[in-house]
Amino acid sequence: MNNFEYYNPVTVVFGENEVNKIGSIAKEYGKKVMLVSYTDISFYGDLFERIHDLLTKEGLEYIDFLEVTANPTLQQARKGIEICKSEEIDLIVGIGGGSAMDCAKVIAAGVKYNNGDIVNMIAFSHSDSSQVPPTEALPTIMIPTLPATGSEMNPTAVITDEVTIKKSYVWAPCCLYPKVAIIDPKLTVSLPSYQTACGAIDTIAHILESYFNGGDGNLDLQDRMQEGVIRTVIDNITTVINNPGNVETRGVMQWAASIALNGWLLSGTYGWAPMHQMGHVLSAKYNATHGATLATMILAWMRYFANRSDNIRYEQFANRMFGKSISEATDEFESLMKSIGIQTRISEFGVVKEDIDSLVDNVVSVSFDSSGKLASVPPITKEDVRKIYEISL
Numbered sequence: 001m002n003n004f005e006y007y008n009p010v011t012v013v014f015g016e017n018e019v020n021k022i023g024s025i026a027k028e029y030g031k032k033v034m035l036v037s038y039t040d041i042s043f044y045g046d047l048f049e050r051i052h053d054l055l056t057k058e059g060l061e062y063i064d065f066l067e068v069t070a071n072p073t074l075q076q077a078r079k080g081i082e083i084c085k086s087e088e089i090d091l092i093v094g095i096g097g098g099s100a101m102d103c104a105k106v107i108a109a110g111v112k113y114n115n116g117d118i119v120n121m122i123a124f125s126h127s128d129s130s131q132v133p134p135t136e137a138l139p140t141i142m143i144p145t146l147p148a149t150g151s152e153m154n155p156t157a158v159i160t161d162e163v164t165i166k167k168s169y170v171w172a173p174c175c176l177y178p179k180v181a182i183i184d185p186k187l188t189v190s191l192p193s194y195q196t197a198c199g200a201i202d203t204i205a206h207i208l209e210s211y212f213n214g215g216d217g218n219l220d221l222q223d224r225m226q227e228g229v230i231r232t233v234i235d236n237i238t239t240v241i242n243n244p245g246n247v248e249t250r251g252v253m254q255w256a257a258s259i260a261l262n263g264w265l266l267s268g269t270y271g272w273a274p275m276h277q278m279g280h281v282l283s284a285k286y287n288a289t290h291g292a293t294l295a296t297m298i299l300a301w302m303r304y305f306a307n308r309s310d311n312i313r314y315e316q317f318a319n320r321m322f323g324k325s326i327s328e329a330t331d332e333f334e335s336l337m338k339s340i341g342i343q344t345r346i347s348e349f350g351v352v353k354e355d356i357d358s359l360v361d362n363v364v365s366v367s368f369d370s371s372g373k374l375a376s377v378p379p380i381t382k383e384d385v386r387k388i389y390e391i392s393l
């Protein structure tokens with residue numbers, strides 16, 4: 001395995017009804033709180049009223065910032081930053097899925113950012129050194145309501161520049177780790193099945209990025225841990241979709257999502273995310289759901305590598321997970337994805353053959369590194385990117 005440093009300072013408070021601790025936890029970090037969530041919170045029932053009451057009981061003031069959409073934009077974050085500054089907010093609480101939590105992180109860092117517009121903190125090009133990551137941020141608490149991104153336990157935020165329509169990320173271990181993640185599986189029981197399914201595929205994709213790109217040497221420990229989490233998600237996904245009110249199973253899915261991307265499973269591997277890079281282009285251009293874009297990319301990557309000689313990681317995955325060849329395993333994986341209602345082809349997002357050139361160009365401009373390739377094992381060329389998109393049509 002590769003040399004690595006492991007650091008994760010996030011306090012996790014896990015379990016049914018643990019959200020009721022938000023007031024006592026929040027008061028450790030300030031007196032005035034901004035709650036960051038979606039434009040439409042009707043889905044959450046009385047959750048916000050409960051959180052307001054819990055904060056008030058502890059003597060905290062709060063402001064709701066309900067301006068986040070799926071695939072949040074820098075413009076949304078800028079508005080949140082202005083309000084934070086004028087209202088002298090001490091603490092930001094992100095409530096929702098990755099979009100809400102990531103926008104909350106960008107706002108938290110943006111309040112303290114001294115290098116011009118927040119566009120400068122985002123890594124919009126992997127070969128451009130002009131990015132200036134944040135060095136400090138307001139403290140954040142995350143209350144995830146969608147098991148998927150693992151954002152509640154990592155220092156990464158993904159956001160879209162509404163001007164260039166490019167979606168990319170900021171990674172800043174200095175200051176983007178939330179202080180606390182309150183993971184309450186009861187908050188996920190009303191999640192629609194499509195979001196549940198997309199979240200599960202996102203969890204699997206976070207692990208598979210590392211599994212396929214494992215790296216060198218003895219990876220037995222990482223492989224087996226990763227296989228265990230993927231196996232668990234595959235085994236539980238149908239149950240959770242058929243029994244959405246089962247808090248136990250919801251909890252398993254939620255914790256799986258958190259540990260998939262909290263650094264634990266990926267330690268000692270490269271940690272590259274080439275399938276995500278290609279998926280982000282689809283989300284930005286077609287507003288496709290993140291997990292669904294990853295479903296299409298996982299399948300296309302498996303099909304692309306099925307016919308190559310350097311596919312040992314893919315063969316191992318197909319054999320251990322499905323007991324089959326790569327091609328047969330991919331077909332079975334696609335059937336599972338279809339059975340839970342997820343798109344498996346990029347044409348289902350509206351992509352047509354003529355769009356592929358611009359998709360490829362977008363991946364090249366955002367994600368190719370200084371060697372002119374997409375970081376992966378093996379490194380992915382422009383022609384590889386084109387073929388993978390074509391396979392996925």
Ligand SMILES: [Fe+2]
Binds near residue numbers: 149205276290
């Ligand atoms: Fe993801």
